[in-house]
Amino acid sequence: MLKICKRPKSPYWIMRGTVRGQSIEESTGTADKKLAEEIRAKRENEIINEAVYGKTVIMTFAHALADYLEHGAGNKRFLTPLLDHFNTTLLKDIDQHAIDLAAKKLYPNAGPATRNRQVYTPVSAILRHAARKKWCDVPILARPKQPKGKLRWLKPEEAEKLVEACAPHLKPLVVFLLYTGARAGEAIWLDWSNVNLDKAQVTFVKTKNGEARSVPLHPRVVQSIANLPHRDGAVFLTHKGNPYERPDPGKDADTSAGTHIGSAFKTACKRAGLGWIVPGKGKQPVFKTDVTPHVCRHTWATWHYQANRDLTALQKLGGWKTVAMVFRYAHANVEEHAKGIQNLPWGNQGEKSQEKTAIS
Template sequence: MSLVIYRRGNIWHYRGTIAHRRLRGSTHTADKETAERVVAQKQVSEWRRELYGPESVLTFPQAVSLYLDAQKSDRFLIKLVNYWKDSLVRSINSGKVRQAAVALYPDGSAATRNRHVIVPTQAVINHAADMDLCRHLKVKRFPAETKAKEPATWEWVQKFMAHANPHLGALCCFMFLTGARISEAVNVRWRDLDLSTGKALIRQSKVRSERKAHMPAVLVEAVANIRSNREPSSKVFKYSSLNSARSPWRGAVQRAGIKPLTYHACRHGFATSMLHKGVDPITVAKLGGWKSAQHVFATYGHAMTDETLADRIVETADPSQV
């Protein structure tokens, strides 16, 4: 049985069975002739899927829809959908993805091309591949120079807090002492905090999960000093997004006379400080919500600058303890 069209209101819809699959949907048009063309293309697509497999009909926009349905990030995807249009996923190979990166960002750095084009394109297609809808795609990255990011220190945070308003100072302290990302921190609600036990619920935006974080006494004090109606659904740090905190952040840095560091320097500082205090990477990853200990060690395992560290090798314990 082929597909037939029928009107529902002013819009034409279709229904029927192809290859034992029951299909129905809207043509999204009030014009009958256009609706018939849409249905004809739908029938061809369904038979092609039946005869040659889902990879023969899966388009990049369809793969993106599946990716977003899985609650994945939509970052950078609009530009990619406009570029690939209705290209079949099976026609997108490593070389074409690299060409797309150059075409979309002709003056962009290697890191920009990797981050904005290669990584999201590969993520979308490989998500579909995990659903057995196409083959996995591997794309060679453009060689990019890795720039060392400077982490915030507790001393830096204290100077920042001394010259920031209570909301902003507490926000900075929260990121440094819990490892929260800025997107996670600005979305913390009063219902997510228990100041009596020093616990915070952090909804992790990047990995789509939640974790509980410990708040040291100094952080509890900073949060307690925030003037707010403290409605359970109200944001603790009042900023609607990372953008609304940017200008006050810069102002506090200037007033404190400290090196300008980004929001992420606080999360960076959390990991670096933990590692330098002897906390193992597995524990740091768990406490800060990183996906792996390897990532923590590779990204945040900065060498210490104290040239006298070798003295520790020959330091002897208290004789009474031997």
């Protein structure tokens, strides 16, 4: 059994002894004897339960999260609120109901997409990591249903208006987004060390799916960034000539790289006429637009499919996990099938019938 005692030169009580054949010598982290005795009893009980029932009865969310990060399985983004919420909750007690409650409590005014991204996805990843270590069962979670959004992309003439309407510091960045399909974060934190103008190629080292990828550069992109006055550090700079700030893990609102260029991008959309005006507070007109920085990625993908009809190449260049994720860009190009529909039986007969009617 465990007993508490003190080491020389240490103010803290330690736990020492053997439980179920396991030799233990651990600090209680306290100089209070009464508290140390409570910690000893709890620890002894944990060891006995683990020996009898396995780790599934003692592993907490905090344990699983720490191990998840230690093994490089993820980053700290969105995890701090989850740790504060679940902390010492046993993994076996984190079920669908517990996660649903956490999502509502942590993000009461957020939509399904935000709750999915900031609660369900990271919690699921941590639980799956724990399940691989036999600390809990593999989670089977139902996620919030998200409304199917319309795939917004720009026609070439719209894209040209947007580029011309951009402020000088934003123009090369928007050209880059439109012709590489880069996510906003991949672009605004791109370093010159990953750009090769001679080979007309860029490499995105840190990506959303965790896999580096290289993309050929369109001549317009090469020309655009070749005219930038610097060749080291960040490729794209703010209007003040500074690199864009990295995301702040402590700010819930800082969830998208696009927010770092959102104001300037929206101003460009307004100048380009890509939006509409609605009454605001005090009947002051407010500009609205459905064109965001991420629309540039949709635009590139749609253009690429129009030009090449190759979903596999599009998947590889865009960094999507599966080809199914790029099918929507084929759906956006439904007009390509018009000729085939017109060639179906009776279509031409209908035209002939109309001609006969006109003659008679």
